[in-house]
Amino acid sequence: MMSSSPAVLVLAPLGRDAKIAASILATNQIASHICDSLEETVSLLDEAQCLVVAEEALISSDRTRFAAWLENQPAWSDFPIVLLTMRGAEVDTRLAFLDRYLIVLERPFLASSLANSVRSALRARARQREVQSYIEQKQEVADRQKLLIRELHHRVKNTLANVRAMMGATVRSSGNVQDFVRDFSARLVSLADTHSMLTDDYWQTASLHRLLESELGHYETHDRPRIVLEGPNVALVADIAIPVGMAFHELASNSSKFGALSRPKGRLDVRWSVGTSGDTQVVNLAWRERDGPEVEQPKRRGFGTTLLERVVAVQCDAKVELNYHRDGLQFTMALPLRNTRLVPTY
Template sequence: MPQPPLRVFLALGLGTVGLVATLVLALVASRVASQRLEARIEAELADVAGMMAGRLDRGLFERWRDIVILAENDTIRDPAAPLARKRRVLWRAQETYPDYAIIGLVGVDGRIQATSTGALEGAEAGHREYFTNGRHSPFVGDVHDVVLLATIDPHHDPADPPRVLDIAAPVRDDAGQLVGVVSGHLDWAWARAAEASLRETTGTPRDLAIMVLARDGTVLLGPEGLRRTRVPAELPSVAGARDGRSGTETETWPDGRRYLTGFRPTRGYRDFPGLGWTVLVRQDAGTAFASVTDLRRQILLWGLVVATVAAGIGWFAAGLLARPLRRLAIAASALGRGEAVTVPGSAVREAQAISHALTAAARALAREEEERRAADARQDLLIHELNHRVKNTLATVQSMARQTARSAASLADFTGSFEARLLAMSQTHNVLTANHWEGAGLSGILSAELEPYAGGRADRIRLEGPPVSLTPAVALPLGMAIHELATNAAKYGALSAEAGQVAVEWSLEGRAGTGTLVLRWRESGGPAVVPPSRTGFGTRLIRASLERELAGEVALHYAEGGLVCRIAVPLAVSAQTARTEAA
């Protein structure tokens, strides 16, 4: 029986080893990559659930605070105030916050004295939960249908009554005696608007369902077919949220389909305790993990391709190794028969070829090592830069806390001022993070800082100027300065009055990127301006951050018609500052 040639043994061995190694590596890479991709997808769903829960909690806190503040209005607290004046106060509150379906004042006898629309006045409300609970302390009731509102609002279908949340607070006179209850009925469309805003902000796909569950599991917000139904408490996501946990679960719902579900319980905000809601964000598991399946398929496919190529290379390599041996064997056989032969010098050439191949491989490894060292150096630089930014931020927060404490009249004053300044810093950080800390647009920073003061009015805040990109070194101090100006305007200046306005105009002097940014802050329509008798922390913060850190100029003019502040920042200096900090 003839024995197979050496080439067959070598080809089979090299091909098999290459095939098995390639397939194993492909499987391992597929598993690792798939796990990381699945973890990222799960984290994204959990983040959406967390953002929705946070928006609901903060939104209800703000509306709850509206009613509490309204209960302290002098006209509302005065039993002798004319009905028309009370109705006007209620209407202004609803006009300011149009999410309310109606706002009313209920007397101590349980009858509605005045409402924002004039409807339902004189109706009996003494048996309502918001009245019985709101007599003693601020109260927020869960979502429920209001048939009575459907009968007075022509835009509502009586067969599908509006859904509202009741928010109430006691009204007491100067002697502390109860004179009534202020109640606001928040239209549930407010939650749908919050969902739409979240989808627009995060780019959430439409097939991803966002649901809000009441304490008993009833779907308050979600897909049309699930609204007003009750989600089983046995679902792992619902059970986890009731235990106070957040995360994701892959689970089977009552419709028999598998879903990836992110969950987060609402926990309230500040002194608002919350309503015990659960936020679920679910997506069909096949759709959610479609990219994972596709990744696995591609890795395995390419693994098979590489393995096939490796087998072919093995066959070719076996031929290169066997051919010189076969020639030497022929020459040796000829010599054994006494024939004159010339021994081929192919062995030297093969060795030389192998040397060339090893040299090329060594050069390739050297290039890879050089690239790896360069990557390590870049990583070290990024780590040093991150450490430096964190230290700078902590130093800024420490200084801000110390200076705020010096100027605060009380602990509550310190807490409010410090939290507001931290929020202003975080707003600028958010804009910079969205641009990977490579820069931020001046218009974006101004909008982030001033939007909360606009009150939904387009004429309240006016921004005008050319597009300007700022480095992080100038964006953070400028954002803090704008926050201090806005806070001062809201407390004492134009934004403290209903007709007050703020105009922010800016321009560039010199060449783009190396010239000077000139920004002018002008207030109008507010109370008469009185120059301060002493320099407050806000003014010191503005001058320290812009004049000392950025070599800029700040000029404050306390005109009687409104404060005017002119800021000039040399952009070339800010860029140099950024390079110095990075070092």
């Protein structure tokens, strides 16, 4: 076997043709490998760029595997072959299957004739490889388009399901039409903001810090900052980012109405870190409010509680805990991270 992958295979087992051809190629800075049999040659064709072969080497061998390899080449490939024949003789009819790929060189040949023939073959192979690269790039583009279409289908279905759930929950928690319009509109805007982050990012992820910033930025006071966001950069795939973004909206909205952000001196700390659980990375996030009104356990479950305890916990496989401490709401979440989208095949 070859220690590296020379561009040219040489098969001429009789006489000194193989050594002479290899020496000529080496003089012209063309790497080659002398094969002992057609069987060895066929096993190396996938890595080679050209074959120099004596006519008698093919005639005296079983050509079945060789012919099958040539026949089964991909559409972009016409593997170049330099066939060494005897001067004045016609190419043996048993080698007619080589017509598409053949450069015929009569022996005895000039060193320059062999070098030029092989260079011509290598240039042709290089152009074929360029075509291969172009075809593969087009296929990658087509595959990505298919993925994006599936992603869009998946995203639209999930978004419509989220909107329907939000509408039902908002209706149940609203005292009048004005409350419904206000709360439902705010939730739609939050959902749209999360989708914008995902769409703007090539990899379809959203930054955890940006999700929090988007929901909490309107409540910050620049003269006396009262919101702390602290943690490493974490990118969330869409299946996680959408419900987590909605959860942050509910926490921020409730805090602005009933919690720390409803008071000028209220404070909010959101800190997170990334750890591991087995082979999975996990974001450990803590939301802590203080210096707000005294907190009481709500008398009924609202949309926010349902979202945190059911949607985030189930859809994101997260462990969440919501504690109504008298001195301020505390929310903790252990969120397993995923590197890929759960896009189904339609």
